[in-house]
Amino acid sequence: MWGALAVRTALSDGTVVGLERPLVLVALPVVVGALALLIHYRASGTAATRSRRLLLASRVVVATLIVVAAAGPFTVVTTETQGDPSVSMLVDRSNSTDVSPDVAEDLAADVEEEGVPVTVSTVGQGTNSRIGDGVAANLRENGSVVVVSDGQVTGGQSLAETAEFARSVNATISTVSPEPTRTERYVTLTGPDKASVGVESRFLVRVEGVEAGSPVDVSVSIDGEEVATERIDEGTGAVPVSHTFESTGSHRITAEIDGEDVFAVNDVARKTVRVVDQPRVLYVSRGNYSLGTYLDQLYRVDRAESVPENLDPYYAVVVQNVAADDLGNVDELQRFVIDGGGLLMTGGPNSFENGGYANSSVGSMLPVTFGPSAPGSARIVMLIDVSGSAGSGMRIQKAIALDALSQLDDDNVVGVVGFNYQAYGVSEPAPLSDNRGVVRDRISRLQAGGATNIANGLRGAEEMLGGQRGTVILVSDGGDTESRSAVVANALGRQGIRVITVGAGRNVNEGVLRRIAEESGGNYFRASETERLRLLFGGGSRQFQGEGLTVVDSGHFITSGVSLEASPGSVNDVSMRPGADFLVAGPDGTPAVASWRYGLGRVATITTYDEGGGLGGLLSRPDSLVVTKSVNYAIGDPERKASGVTDVSDTRVGEPTTVVYRGDDPPSGSDLAFSAVGEGVYRAEETPTEVGYRTAAGATYAANYPAEYAGFGTSSALSDAVEATGGREFSSDQAAEIARFAREQSTRVRDVRRNWDWALLTAALLLFLTEVIVRRLQVYNGRTRTESGLP
Numbered sequence: 001m002w003g004a005l006a007v008r009t010a011l012s013d014g015t016v017v018g019l020e021r022p023l024v025l026v027a028l029p030v031v032v033g034a035l036a037l038l039i040h041y042r043a044s045g046t047a048a049t050r051s052r053r054l055l056l057a058s059r060v061v062v063a064t065l066i067v068v069a070a071a072g073p074f075t076v077v078t079t080e081t082q083g084d085p086s087v088s089m090l091v092d093r094s095n096s097t098d099v100s101p102d103v104a105e106d107l108a109a110d111v112e113e114e115g116v117p118v119t120v121s122t123v124g125q126g127t128n129s130r131i132g133d134g135v136a137a138n139l140r141e142n143g144s145v146v147v148v149s150d151g152q153v154t155g156g157q158s159l160a161e162t163a164e165f166a167r168s169v170n171a172t173i174s175t176v177s178p179e180p181t182r183t184e185r186y187v188t189l190t191g192p193d194k195a196s197v198g199v200e201s202r203f204l205v206r207v208e209g210v211e212a213g214s215p216v217d218v219s220v221s222i223d224g225e226e227v228a229t230e231r232i233d234e235g236t237g238a239v240p241v242s243h244t245f246e247s248t249g250s251h252r253i254t255a256e257i258d259g260e261d262v263f264a265v266n267d268v269a270r271k272t273v274r275v276v277d278q279p280r281v282l283y284v285s286r287g288n289y290s291l292g293t294y295l296d297q298l299y300r301v302d303r304a305e306s307v308p309e310n311l312d313p314y315y316a317v318v319v320q321n322v323a324a325d326d327l328g329n330v331d332e333l334q335r336f337v338i339d340g341g342g343l344l345m346t347g348g349p350n351s352f353e354n355g356g357y358a359n360s361s362v363g364s365m366l367p368v369t370f371g372p373s374a375p376g377s378a379r380i381v382m383l384i385d386v387s388g389s390a391g392s393g394m395r396i397q398k399a400i401a402l403d404a405l406s407q408l409d410d411d412n413v414v415g416v417v418g419f420n421y422q423a424y425g426v427s428e429p430a431p432l433s434d435n436r437g438v439v440r441d442r443i444s445r446l447q448a449g450g451a452t453n454i455a456n457g458l459r460g461a462e463e464m465l466g467g468q469r470g471t472v473i474l475v476s477d478g479g480d481t482e483s484r485s486a487v488v489a490n491a492l493g494r495q496g497i498r499v500i501t502v503g504a505g506r507n508v509n510e511g512v513l514r515r516i517a518e519e520s521g522g523n524y525f526r527a528s529e530t531e532r533l534r535l536l537f538g539g540g541s542r543q544f545q546g547e548g549l550t551v552v553d554s555g556h557f558i559t560s561g562v563s564l565e566a567s568p569g570s571v572n573d574v575s576m577r578p579g580a581d582f583l584v585a586g587p588d589g590t591p592a593v594a595s596w597r598y599g600l601g602r603v604a605t606i607t608t609y610d611e612g613g614g615l616g617g618l619l620s621r622p623d624s625l626v627v628t629k630s631v632n633y634a635i636g637d638p639e640r641k642a643s644g645v646t647d648v649s650d651t652r653v654g655e656p657t658t659v660v661y662r663g664d665d666p667p668s669g670s671d672l673a674f675s676a677v678g679e680g681v682y683r684a685e686e687t688p689t690e691v692g693y694r695t696a697a698g699a700t701y702a703a704n705y706p707a708e709y710a711g712f713g714t715s716s717a718l719s720d721a722v723e724a725t726g727g728r729e730f731s732s733d734q735a736a737e738i739a740r741f742a743r744e745q746s747t748r749v750r751d752v753r754r755n756w757d758w759a760l761l762t763a764a765l766l767l768f769l770t771e772v773i774v775r776r777l778q779v780y781n782g783r784t785r786t787e788s789g790l791p
Contacts, residue, residue: 006072006424010447020072020755027070031063058771065764069757076449076753085746087111087118087738090138092131092149094124095708099210099262100178103732104148107176110735116742124149127654127708130156141169144727144745146738148176151718152711160511163721164480168451172745174727174738177714184712185209185216185236186266186705189255193649194638196278197248199298205239205255205269210713212236216259223251245275250700252693266709270693270702272650279315279638281631282307284322289614291320291346291627298628299635304328311336315641316634321348321613324360337365338599342634346606348613352572367580367596368605370573378471378537379413379429381461384443385476385504387420387452394448400504400527401443401475407533408432415464416442421451423460454478454485454516458499462492469496471522473533477505478512479724485512486519493520500536503527507723514555523553535585549592549608549623550585558595558604558629559583566617568592568608584626593626595633604630643680646699653706656687659696667697 008018019025036056089111091104108118123134131149133156138145153159166173191203205218212235220228220241230239245251253271261267281299283292284307295301295318302314306328311317317333327333337343345351345366353370357363363370384401386394408414415429416439427435427442454476461472472492478501489499499520501513504527517524525532532552549564564584571586576594584593586608595604606627610616618627639645644663651657659674661667661682666674672684674697686696688703695701722729730738 006422008076008424010449016076016449018074018076019068020074022071024067024071028064028067031067032060035059035063055771058767062764062768065760065767069760069764073756073760074753075756079752085116085739085743087116087742088138088143088145089118089120090123090135090145090147090149091120092124092129092134092147093122094129094152094154095127095263096129096152096712097124097150099180099182099184099712100150101181101732103176103178107148107732107735107738111739111742114736114739116739123147127154127706129154129708132157132159132162135159135173136162136165139166139169139171139173142171143169144172144174144742146174146176146730147718148178149718150177150711150713151175151715151721152708153715153717154707154711158511159715159717159721160509160724163724164512166721166725167479170451172725172727173721174730174741175718175722176730176732176734176738177718178732180210180713182262183209183211183214183260184262185212185257185259186263186710186712187218187255187257187269188710189253189269189271191253191271192273194274194276195245196298196638197245197275198278200242200244201273203241203243203253203271205241207232207236207238207257209236209261212261214259216257218255218257220253220255222253245273248275248277250274252700252702263709265691265705268691268705270650270691270704272693272700272702274639274647274699276638276642279635280313281635282311282314282317283320284317284327285320286322286326286350287320287613289320289612290619291318291615294619294624294627295631299631307333311341314341315636315638316342316344316631318344318346318631318634319351320346321350321355321609323350323355324357324362326350327360327362330360330362334361334365337601337603340600340636340640342601342636343598343603344606344630344634345603346615347570347572347609349570349609350613352574352607354572365598365603366605367577367594367603368574368591368607369577370575379465379468380408380415380471380473380537381429381464382414382416382439382443383423383457383461383472383474383476384416384418384426384446385420385452385454385457385474385479386418386446386448387479394446396506396527397475397477397504398443398446400502400530402440404473404475404502404530404533405432405436405439405443407530408537410436412537414439417457417460417464418446419453419457419460420449421453422456423463425460425464429464452476452479454480454512455488458485458488458492458516462495462497465497471537472497472499472520474499474501474513474516475504476501476513477507478503478509479505479507480509480512486515489516489519493522498522500525500533502530507720509720509724518555524555532585535589536582548587552582552585556581556583556595558593558626558633562626562629563622564626566620566623568616568618569610570608572607572609574605574607593630595630602634602636604633606630646697648686648696648699648701650702650704651688652704653688653691655707656685657696657701659684659686659699661697670697672697 006018006020007022008016010016089108108120111118124131131153185207188206192201195201214235215231215233218230218239228241251273255269257267278300281301283295283301283303286305309329311332358370410433412432413429414432416426417423418426427439499516500522501517501524503513514524535552548567551559571590571592574591576582576591580594580596582591586592592608593606617623647660649657666682674682674684677683688694691703691705694703728741
């Protein structure tokens with residue numbers, strides 16, 4: 001089962017000795033038995049017993065050497081390598097660095113005066129800030145670079161990915177980031193891309209920059225009419241703007257600041273909003289609940305006591321506290337959702353387990369089942385990062401792994417895999433009821449060392465699952481030396497294996513861990529959130545006890561940006577259906593909010609309710625956002641039923657935007673090249689070359705200033721890359737320190753891996769040839785008359 005999983009052990013001098021393919025050793029007794037049979041079978045009278053024994057012994061040694069060589073013996077030794085000190089200085093000359101003094105030439109000259117040669121290369125210019133690509137192209141194995149930049153990347157690979165590559169080749173990234181000395185502000189504008197007519201929409205104007213302490217005036221206009229003005233005395237800050245659109249169509253929002261600074265292009269931000277008629281929603285209830293009034297404020301709502309025979313006019317159906325026998329036409333509701341409609345089912349004393357849903361076809365549509373779940377039936381592999389990046393934080397990682405283990409129910413089948421640049425088995429899968437102590441002890445004994453390759457670790461976990469569906473709990477700092485971990489995670493997700501990532505260590509790369517989780521359909525938890533594992537795998541022996549509602553998955557559309565303060569009086573007795581999204585838990589761990597896709601449609605459930613069967617505090621701010629987003633999730637695209645409609649997103653100058661047209665035929669009279677991507681759906685691309693509002697196939701979109709002008713000052717991503725690779729942050733007057741660091745870096749300590757299969761094969765060949773030569777000499781000297789040379 002193990003395949004590529006290796007075994008290893010550390011000697012007293014720190015040398016690591018191991019086998020790449022240990023299962024090959026199983027062949028050794030078979031080979032020895034076969035040799036013994038061949039040498040002794042019908043051997044009477046051909047040679048002396050002593051000669052046959054010596055022949056068998058030499059053959060066994062030869063066979064042993066060959067089998068061990070096939071098992072892939074290797075050693076990893078820490079060695080010191082020497083080199084000539086030099087500085088590779090990578091200079092960012094992009095426009096965002098104009099707010100800081102140009103120090104590169106003087107700094108290079110000062111370093112050379114310290115006796116260390118300097119090579120200067122440009123990695124960014126104008127509006128092209130592909131800093132990550134430029135740094136990666138200049139990295140060499142065991143090398144070091146000094147980047148003179150603000151780290152504001154606007155294209156290409158991220159600095160986090162560059163840092164991963166640097167660590168894989170044992171290189172370091174150091175920086176010189178001059179402090180800004182010139183005033184520069186920029187304005188951004190965020191808010192919904194689509195809004196409903198007659199419903200208040202909220203937008204946020206944000207002013208940021210460097211050396212910007214003087215007051216600045218902000219004005220906001222919609223369709224050319226000024227709707228808000230405000231002065232920001234601190235020089236930077238945010239201005240919220242609310243507006244209710246009274247007509248459908250595309251509307252233009254413009255935010256502008258005044259004041260003197262370096263660039264004028266980023267003093268104006270533009271946004272378009274497509275305003276549509278309020279989506280039509282059917283509210284099914286037999287009680288007078290406040291949810292109906294709440295929905296009236298946001299949508300066109302029709303009320304009914306049961307589901308009618310035709311749901312085609314609606315985008316979503318909201319059902320509140322109605323028993324299955326009273327729902328009406330459940331078959332029509334099922335068809336409606338399968339064909340792309342939405343359903344939000346809320347709880348109460350007459351719904352879910354109390355409403356007979358388990359015996360109705362409506363139950364099959366929901367992301368939850370009824371009654372408590374069977375405790376702890378999951379198959380889990382704990383995948384623990386023991387690489388060198390864990391290093392000084394290994395104690396933290398083991399503590400987090402043990403804490404995660406403590407959240408798992410006794411009946412879960414759990415195995416453990418450790419990994420650095422490759423994976424190896426720590427504990428084979430077994431129910432925790434029989435194996436918890438052993439697993440805890442094995443995790444406690446883990447030691448750190450080697451590079452990091454999360455992709456190989458994930459492959460090892462996959463092999464331990466043995467082709468079965470299951471869950472991988474990855475405990476790591478996310479310091480990956482390869483960028484294919486997300487690709488492997490995606491492949492696991494398609495096999496029914498989700499990866500739950502837990503960030504553990506001193507410097508956690510949350511971006512890498514979140515992406516791994518997202519690609520596989522899992523969740524990302526911070527180290528402080530491991531108790532949420534109890535919600536997913538706790539079962540009967542690990543009951544969750546919380547206060548109020550707990551967000552389980554903050555990355556979902558429904559729960560992103562949601563803050564929950566309400567304490568529900570009751571929660572329906574439901575459990576998660578396999579493949580559904582567990583979003584919010586009640587005080588006892590019961591799923592309070594869940595969702596999934598059913599056919600082409602979307603279904604969400606809110607199972608918490610108050611004494612009267614309503615939603616209680618969930619309809620008050622800030623909790624009401626989870627209700628609004630649950631309905632919006634069910635609705636989906638509020639224009640999906642429309643024809644002859646063009647969708648186009650706002651973009652920046654030089655960046656393409658996608659134009660999507662829904663209709664019987666592609667739009668005529670357009671210069672765009674549309675191609676069919678589905679029945680009645682056509683797509684094209686357009687790249688604006690100037691800022692302003694533009695029109696594509698009848699739809700308006702905003703072309704904002706290039707991303708180069710939307711970030712100034714030293715990026716935290718650059719500091720993270722320095723820390724992740726073991727580099728240094730220098731100031732422009734530290735030429736001597738840069739030269740000293742270059743000398744230190746020219747002498748590197750690194751892990752050197754050597755494979756020894758060739759040595760064993762050579763020894764086997766020499767032994768075999770020696771034996772043959774000796775036996776030939778026996779015949780030549782007349783010591784034996786047998787052709788084999790055996791006396």
